Amino acid sequence: MCGIVGYIGYREAYPIIMKGLQRLEYRGYDSAGIALYDGNQIYLSKTKGKVEDLKNKSESQIPLNGSLGIGHTRWATHGVPNDVNSHPHYSNSGDLVIIHNGIIENYESIKTELIKRGYVFESDTDTEVLVNLIEEVKKKENVLLGHAVQIALNQVVGAYAIAVFDKQKPDEIVVAKLGSPLAIGIGDKEFFIASDASPFIEFTNNAVYLEDEEMAIIRLGKEIKLRKIKDDAIAYPMIQELQLNLEEIEKGGYDHFMLKEIYEQPRAIKDTYRGRLLVDQGLIKMSGIDQNLEKFMNAQRIIIVACGTSWHAGLVAEYIFEDLARIPVEVEYASEFRYRNPVITSKDVVIAISQSGETADTLAAIKLAKERGAFVFGVCNVVGSSIARETNAGAYTHAGPEIGVASTKAFTTQITILTLIALKLAKAKGEFSESRFHEYLTELENIPAKVSKALEANPLVEIIADVYKDSENCLYLGRGYNFPVALEGALKLKEISYIHAEGYPAAEMKHGPIALIDEHMPVIVIATKKGHYEKVVSNIQEIKTRKGKIIAIVTEGDDQVRDLADHVIEVPETFESLTPLLTTIPLQLLSYHIAVMRGCNVDQPRNLAKSVTVE
Numbered sequence: 001m002c003g004i005v006g007y008i009g010y011r012e013a014y015p016i017i018m019k020g021l022q023r024l025e026y027r028g029y030d031s032a033g034i035a036l037y038d039g040n041q042i043y044l045s046k047t048k049g050k051v052e053d054l055k056n057k058s059e060s061q062i063p064l065n066g067s068l069g070i071g072h073t074r075w076a077t078h079g080v081p082n083d084v085n086s087h088p089h090y091s092n093s094g095d096l097v098i099i100h101n102g103i104i105e106n107y108e109s110i111k112t113e114l115i116k117r118g119y120v121f122e123s124d125t126d127t128e129v130l131v132n133l134i135e136e137v138k139k140k141e142n143v144l145l146g147h148a149v150q151i152a153l154n155q156v157v158g159a160y161a162i163a164v165f166d167k168q169k170p171d172e173i174v175v176a177k178l179g180s181p182l183a184i185g186i187g188d189k190e191f192f193i194a195s196d197a198s199p200f201i202e203f204t205n206n207a208v209y210l211e212d213e214e215m216a217i218i219r220l221g222k223e224i225k226l227r228k229i230k231d232d233a234i235a236y237p238m239i240q241e242l243q244l245n246l247e248e249i250e251k252g253g254y255d256h257f258m259l260k261e262i263y264e265q266p267r268a269i270k271d272t273y274r275g276r277l278l279v280d281q282g283l284i285k286m287s288g289i290d291q292n293l294e295k296f297m298n299a300q301r302i303i304i305v306a307c308g309t310s311w312h313a314g315l316v317a318e319y320i321f322e323d324l325a326r327i328p329v330e331v332e333y334a335s336e337f338r339y340r341n342p343v344i345t346s347k348d349v350v351i352a353i354s355q356s357g358e359t360a361d362t363l364a365a366i367k368l369a370k371e372r373g374a375f376v377f378g379v380c381n382v383v384g385s386s387i388a389r390e391t392n393a394g395a396y397t398h399a400g401p402e403i404g405v406a407s408t409k410a411f412t413t414q415i416t417i418l419t420l421i422a423l424k425l426a427k428a429k430g431e432f433s434e435s436r437f438h439e440y441l442t443e444l445e446n447i448p449a450k451v452s453k454a455l456e457a458n459p460l461v462e463i464i465a466d467v468y469k470d471s472e473n474c475l476y477l478g479r480g481y482n483f484p485v486a487l488e489g490a491l492k493l494k495e496i497s498y499i500h501a502e503g504y505p506a507a508e509m510k511h512g513p514i515a516l517i518d519e520h521m522p523v524i525v526i527a528t529k530k531g532h533y534e535k536v537v538s539n540i541q542e543i544k545t546r547k548g549k550i551i552a553i554v555t556e557g558d559d560q561v562r563d564l565a566d567h568v569i570e571v572p573e574t575f576e577s578l579t580p581l582l583t584t585i586p587l588q589l590l591s592y593h594i595a596v597m598r599g600c601n602v603d604q605p606r607n608l609a610k611s612v613t614v615e
Helices: 013-023 051-061 106-118 124-139 144-153 257-263 267-274 294-299 309-323 334-340 360-371 385-390 409-427 436-456 458-468 480-497 506-511 533-545 581-598
Strands: 003-006 031-037 042-048 067-076 094-105 158-166 172-178 183-186 189-195 206-209 214-219 225-228 239-241 301-306 329-333 349-356 376-380 392-395 473-478 500-505 522-527 550-554 567-571
Touching: 003 013, 003 094, 003 158, 003 172, 003 225, 003 257, 013 031, 013 051, 031 051, 031 094, 042 051, 051 360, 067 094, 067 158, 067 239, 067 567, 094 124, 106 124, 106 144, 106 567, 124 144, 124 158, 144 158, 144 172, 144 214, 144 225, 144 267, 172 189, 257 267, 257 581, 267 409, 267 458, 294 409, 301 309, 301 334, 309 329, 309 349, 309 480, 329 334, 334 360, 334 458, 349 409, 360 385, 376 385, 385 392, 392 409, 409 436, 436 567, 436 581, 458 473, 458 550, 458 567, 473 480, 473 506, 480 500, 480 522, 480 581, 506 533, 522 533, 522 581, 533 550, 550 581, 567 581
Parallel strands: 301 329, 301 349, 349 376, 376 392, 473 500, 473 522, 522 550, 550 567
Antiparallel strands: 003 067, 003 189, 031 042, 031 067, 094 158, 158 172, 172 214, 183 189, 183 206, 206 239, 214 225
């Protein structure tokens, strides 16, 4: 959600910033802008629309020289998407220029006071209020930009990641963070600023990730100066070596990032369990669990908090933990968790799941759980992310960058991590014999090959997609482990094709949704041989008698459902608890192809952001 890019150094800033903005398009946005400074004049260009629109506009309107610049992709909060509300924003004097992710909650009262002091505002944004507050502090207190930013941020309420520079100091950019990610790339006599490392990965492998309530003064020829915003204490930058590589964030010959990421799942799952799943030794090694095993063994219950696709992975985990490890589990929407005064104790283990590690609601849930004394374990994909730093312990999925807004490999790798944890706890609790444990390890090791096999159905899925691409509604049904997969399949279709879809437990169909079924209603039914098979077959027969169109996801070789369904997509056989890793594959492909056929923007669906870093 929103993207920040900045550069200060010896190169031309424009191509670096523009390429960086393109790499941040996955975050979701509705407008874009850039400011360049050549040491004499600031050149500003911004527009509603895509980065490509900004590129065309800026290259025809402004000089593109200057070795200091900032750029932004905006997802509208305060103020509708238009050219004026787009970032960057000037201060009234024209000396200060700012870009900002997040929300300043008390901007109206600040704006009222600034208007009384003679300030004039062109936009409806909270960001223009912030840059003028910084300017007012700078003038009133007669301080340098860094100190002015610090004083101003102590007067605001909300979340932010900002980058601001002063026309009077062409060798300096000031950045700060609270609740929204910000990374500083450190090169040789140059610095890069971005919401994540993807905009500068080809220039440097060294980065500093700001902590909440930290700011940095970045000066050419100097070391980065980090300070705490609240108390002015000196902070010492921890330089991390980036794990990204440029190839991972390019499409690699695929038409869309989403399709690339669907096909990356065999490798991503293998990377997730690599070094953890040791079949030959009959072991699962996970340092975050090994070092805190007693916390899990003595847990009164596990509470899983997450949003969106990660919440669906949490629902799968509920089945896995309760079935295999016999530990009670509750799955909570992180967005609701802290608002209902939940009962949390020191005997609880909270597992927080987030692909980006920056989801604002999940971070808030973590902080509440820690305040109540719970042990918090994080599952996320992005190394150095806020959730990785806030939790007591955790595990990375190692899925690699996920650029498509609709999560695919995040879902399967999260389930893989959670399965490893459940198996490890089941073994430690004595719920598994050695032979059964080894069977599970072996089968999990075989899952990547079975996912590859499931992907071979892609041509068939594309044919089915063409039949139903003009549907207005769709039902997804599953039982047991595959009920969350039905929810996830429906979410994928909604997200990227804008078709209304709902997921239900198959048995709940008779409690309402069956009224919707007619010859125009496609119903996707997950009907694998493992888990309540005969019950699901009965549900299919009920749909058939009401003329519903049935697309069935079945186990290889299933003839019973084939005789009933209009379309059948096969997946390899596996243990019931591992079926979600396979049954989700054709649902991802179905959503993808329908969206492409409908002319939708698959990687950047309307109104959505990859990482929801504000409430």
